[in-house]
Amino acid sequence: MEYKFDFLVIGTGIAGLTFALKVADYGQVAIVTKKEAMETSTNYAQGGIASVFDQYDSFDLHIRDTIEAGDGLCKPDVVEMVVKAGPERIRELMAWGVEFSKETTDQLHLDLGLEGGHSRKRIVHAGDFTGHEVEQVLVDRARNHEHITIFENHIAVDLITYSTRMKRGVVTAAHEDFCCGAYVLDTMTNEVHTFHAKITVLATGGAGKVYLYTSNPDIATGDGIAMAYRAGALVANLEFVQFHPTCLYHPEAKNFLISEAVRGEGGILIDSKGRAFMEDYDPRKDLACRDCVARAIDSELKKSGDECVFLDIRSRDPEFVRKRFPNIYQKCLSFGIDMTKEPIPVVPAAHYMCGGVVVDLDGKTAVQRLYALGETASTGLHGANRLASNSLLEALVYAHRAAHRAAEELKTMNAELCPNLPAWDPMGTTDSDEAIVVSHNWDEIRRFMWNYVGIVRSNKRLLRAQNRIEMIQKEIQHYYWDFKITSDLIELRNIAMVAELIIQGAILRKESRGLHYNIQYPQKDDKFWLKDTILRRPFVG
Numbered sequence: 064m065e066y067k068f069d070f071l072v073i074g075t076g077i078a079g080l081t082f083a084l085k086v087a088d089y090g091q092v093a094i095v096t097k098k099e100a101m102e103t104s105t106n107y108a109q110g111g112i113a114s115v116f117d118q119y120d121s122f123d124l125h126i127r128d129t130i131e132a133g134d135g136l137c138k139p140d141v142v143e144m145v146v147k148a149g150p151e152r153i154r155e156l157m158a159w160g161v162e163f164s165k166e167t168t169d170q171l172h173l174d175l176g177l178e179g180g181h182s183r184k185r186i187v188h189a190g191d192f193t194g195h196e197v198e199q200v201l202v203d204r205a206r207n208h209e210h211i212t213i214f215e216n217h218i219a220v221d222l223i224t225y226s227t228r229m230k231r232g233v234v235t236a237a238h239e240d241f242c243c244g245a246y247v248l249d250t251m252t253n254e255v256h257t258f259h260a261k262i263t264v265l266a267t268g269g270a271g272k273v274y275l276y277t278s279n280p281d282i283a284t285g286d287g288i289a290m291a292y293r294a295g296a297l298v299a300n301l302e303f304v305q306f307h308p309t310c311l312y313h314p315e316a317k318n319f320l321i322s323e324a325v326r327g328e329g330g331i332l333i334d335s336k337g338r339a340f341m342e343d344y345d346p347r348k349d350l351a352c353r354d355c356v357a358r359a360i361d362s363e364l365k366k367s368g369d370e371c372v373f374l375d376i377r378s379r380d381p382e383f384v385r386k387r388f389p390n391i392y393q394k395c396l397s398f399g400i401d402m403t404k405e406p407i408p409v410v411p412a413a414h415y416m417c418g419g420v421v422v423d424l425d426g427k428t429a430v431q432r433l434y435a436l437g438e439t440a441s442t443g444l445h446g447a448n449r450l451a452s453n454s455l456l457e458a459l460v461y462a463h464r465a466a467h468r469a470a471e472e473l474k475t476m477n478a479e480l481c482p483n484l485p486a487w488d489p490m491g492t493t494d495s496d497e498a499i500v501v502s503h504n505w506d507e508i509r510r511f512m513w514n515y516v517g518i519v520r521s522n523k524r525l526l527r528a529q530n531r532i533e534m535i536q537k538e539i540q541h542y543y544w545d546f547k548i549t550s551d552l553i554e555l556r557n558i559a560m561v562a563e564l565i566i567q568g569a570i571l572r573k574e575s576r577g578l579h580y581n582i583q584y585p586q587k588d589d590k591f592w593l594k595d596t597i598l599r600r601p602f603v604g
């Protein structure tokens with residue numbers, strides 16, 4: 064089947080939906096999403112959205128905290144733009160119907176939380192269900208918009224690109240120039256459809272599933288980063304994988320985060336003997352930035368041989384804890400842990416990709432007519448380490464800017480630039496009878512990424528990881544072309560690609576900075592490495 068739209072948005076998280084709602088007044092919008100619309104990282108966000116609302120806070124302080132967390136690699140113009148745009152974007156969400164928590168004493172004022180690395184209370188939240196509240200409002204609005212069509216259970220396979228060099232008859236297999244849409248697999252019918260679009264937006268979220276342990280939902284397989292790289296876009300800083308210090312440690316709990324807001328409200332990290340250890344690592348103790356807290360836990364676990372540490376919030380009134388963290392309280396209770404009476408067992412897990420597809424101040428990539436937003440993008444806001452709750456903020460601000468730019472671009476566009484797109488060539492036509500190969504490779508990647516390219520890295524481990532990924536990539540290439548594609552195969556191909564890019568970035572960066580720590584280069588090297596690690600697919604032919 065062929066579809067024609069003005070805008071194709073890939074992803075129904077905060078970034079994709081916000082963009083779609085804003086451009087829908089200018090043209091027809093298709094949003095494809097690989098599961099149900101609500102199944103996004105956005106939906107699971109707990110802590111909130113960082114922005115300046117408190118009388119004792121200021122833009123300068125939020126800018127300073129963001130830059131300090133980013134450890135030298137934040138782009139100051141981007142930080143200033145995002146921080147200053149924050150309050151307006153949050154007010155817009157409220158006008159759309161999002162209900163954030165208010166101060167109990169004064170229902171007019173937002174209740175502001177505190178998280179690691181923030182010098183003031185500035186986390187706008189809806190209890191500890193912030194993401195769900197935002198996602199629900201955005202999905203409802205998109206479903207009700209007459210110019211928006213949501214295609215659920217549709218997974219984008221690859222972008223369709225077109226080179227002006229080809230048009231001039233000089234067929235070099237060089238980087239393509241224009242994006243004209245995407246091939247998308249309908250996972251219910253197993254058909255691949257061609258989506259033509261004048262403007263395409265990657266809003267596919269992060270890539271936590273590249274790692275064995277992650278706070279991310281299953282959709283987070285780095286598809287947008289892999290597709291953009293294959294299409295010739297630039298990707299940057301993928302070595303900066305953020306590990307959240309506190310995910311619930313329980314054999315039956317899959318991917319459940321214990322929000323940093325728990326530490327913001329007085330929770331402290333203790334070891335199995337009850338000793339608070341963060342003061343050994345950072346003067347800000349439990350409210351140090353995430354890279355520092357995750358490394359401290361890693362070091363404690365290696366020293367003690369224990370399997371987890373504990374987060375203790377028993378100092379707070381149980382009624383307050385139940386009210387402030389209803390989601391976390393209930394989830395822990397479902398595993399037999401009453402957080403008002405006992406410490407919560409926690410471990411670090413892969414949480415957020417600070418790097419991604421390189422974009423300009425309006426979310427445009429190096430491939431024309433292709434935008435990247437939200438966690439898929441590398442805007443320069445986070446540098447080497449993201450400040451807590453700056454991600455939802457970034458997604459909102461960039462979706463707004465990109466929507467304005469894309470609407471303008473549409474007006475001036477030559478619609479004939481991408482004529483007659485070829486239909487998807489199914490190549491391998493047989494069904495695979497060896498799905499085990501896919502699941503085996505998938506497990507192997509996630510395991511060696513965790514062991515060799517995790518919180519603490521070394522040259523030897525990185526090279527080992529590089530050798531493994533090269534072998535697996537060959538197998539995947541063979542498998543990919545020989546059999547009919549499935550969503551598992553598409554995701555495996557993408558996590559392998561992203562794993563390879565993370566390893567490349569980590570090998571290139573010969574220093575330790577922010578989230579990247581290599582024991583062979585334990586120091587920061589501002590002379591050579593005060594710069595992004597930018598990767599681009601090599602020219603073929």
Ligand code: FAD
Pocket residue numbers: 073074075076077078079095096097098100102103104105106107108109110111112113193194217218219220266267268269278279280282286287320414415436437438439451452453454455456458
């Ligand atoms: P997502 O919300 O992840 O949406 C991605 C979308 O893309 C999904 O619809 C998915 O199905 C779709 N998709 C992916 N690949 C394809 C494909 N190939 N084809 C079709 N569709 C595809 N950040 C904060 O700022 N504050 C917080 O409090 C916070 N808490 C968090 C808690 C948890 C548990 C997690 C996991 C993250 C948290 N983060 C938080 C980070 C933040 O939630 C994410 O970075 C942000 O929601 C990403 O939004 P997004 O729109 O870019 O992507």
Ligand code: SIN
Pocket residue numbers: 108109110111321322323324415450451452453454
């Ligand atoms: C959390 O609630 O701890 C997550 C916040 C974030 O990832 O920004």
